[in-house]
Amino acid sequence: MKLIAKLSMVAALVCAAACAQNSASSEPSALDVIMNRKSVRAYTEEPVTQAQVETILKAAMAAPTGMNMQPWRFVVVRDQAVKDVLAGPRGGMIAQAPVVIVVCGETSFMRRPFGAPEDAEAVETPNGNWTADCAAATENLLLAVEALGLGACWTACYPYEDRMTPTREVLGLPDNVSPYCIVPMGYPAGDDQPKDKWKPENIHYDKW
């Protein structure tokens, strides 16, 4: 019996260890990440790796996009001189972050006018969904940041000309590409917590 008891204990320990390892290696659930995402405005000096940046941008490019146009474009900035220009007089977190991602969008695309013959020339046509697509990509990006244990903050660029002009210039964006928002990111330096924004009074049923 003694031997059996010992063997059972060993089996139980091995089992517990296996389960614990399984649980430790499982990633946080989607709903937890959505509810725990918060704006992080101060970062440690620990670098963000290229692999992390790619995971974050894969998430961004998995966003929905009107007519499958995928108008989003991303500029990943680590160059301090560029970050300083992006930071501008609003200062701080953009200059301090190890990585800044500028989400941009193509505001137009080329297509034949509706109803025109098949050999008609394509003309530049505004894309009414470019801001929606860039915003959805940005939210995915922020959730991926949170899932990886990093922190970030969405700072608006569009539609504010005083922020868009220097961003366009320092990044050298083409004419049909507009900056949308600027997202500094890194490992959180503080202990920022998510805000509770749940308000049932913001919900209406069937009519306002």
Place this chain on the structure above:
Amino acid sequence: MKLIAKLSMVAALVCAAACAQNSASSEPSALDVIMNRKSVRAYTEEPVTQAQVETILKAAMAAPTGMNMQPWRFVVVRDQAVKDVLAGPRGGMIAQAPVVIVVCGETSFMRRPFGAPEDAEAVETPNGNWTADCAAATENLLLAVEALGLGACWTACYPYEDRMTPTREVLGLPDNVSPYCIVPMGYPAGDDQPKDKWKPENIHYDKW
């Protein structure tokens, strides 16, 4: 030895069952949900519960929001007559979905003009971030839908006046509230799959 072997087998089976249960009860990871989210345009008749709608809207209201304004407003539509108007000539999925959520936003807010004395009257001021906030809320909502095993499709309303006017009218929206997008949802009737939209050529480093 025979008894010990049997006991070991029992222990192993108990362990495997415990681990399997643990894994089965764990929700899908955030990155998996982000990568697996797809547009679902046909739904079964299985109802979406009020508890599911609340989980989805909790996720929506956890989105980032400029200056913490939380301009998002949600109209949850189950009334077939209202759904038929929302569907309009674009038809199908909005009329057919068991639940449709119309994401709306307050386009302005009341505040004292910058630099005005503290007792100055608040004036109506446009909110430059309302579309970004509504889009981020919509993306969270879509990810919660995916996490719950439901399916949905983001259909644009803003900035298209021919879609916004009937939506405003049938919902009876206040003047300072604009419809943003219309999201039909339900249990997927088909086997829609996510699109692979990963394009490294959409990424630039430091400059365009």
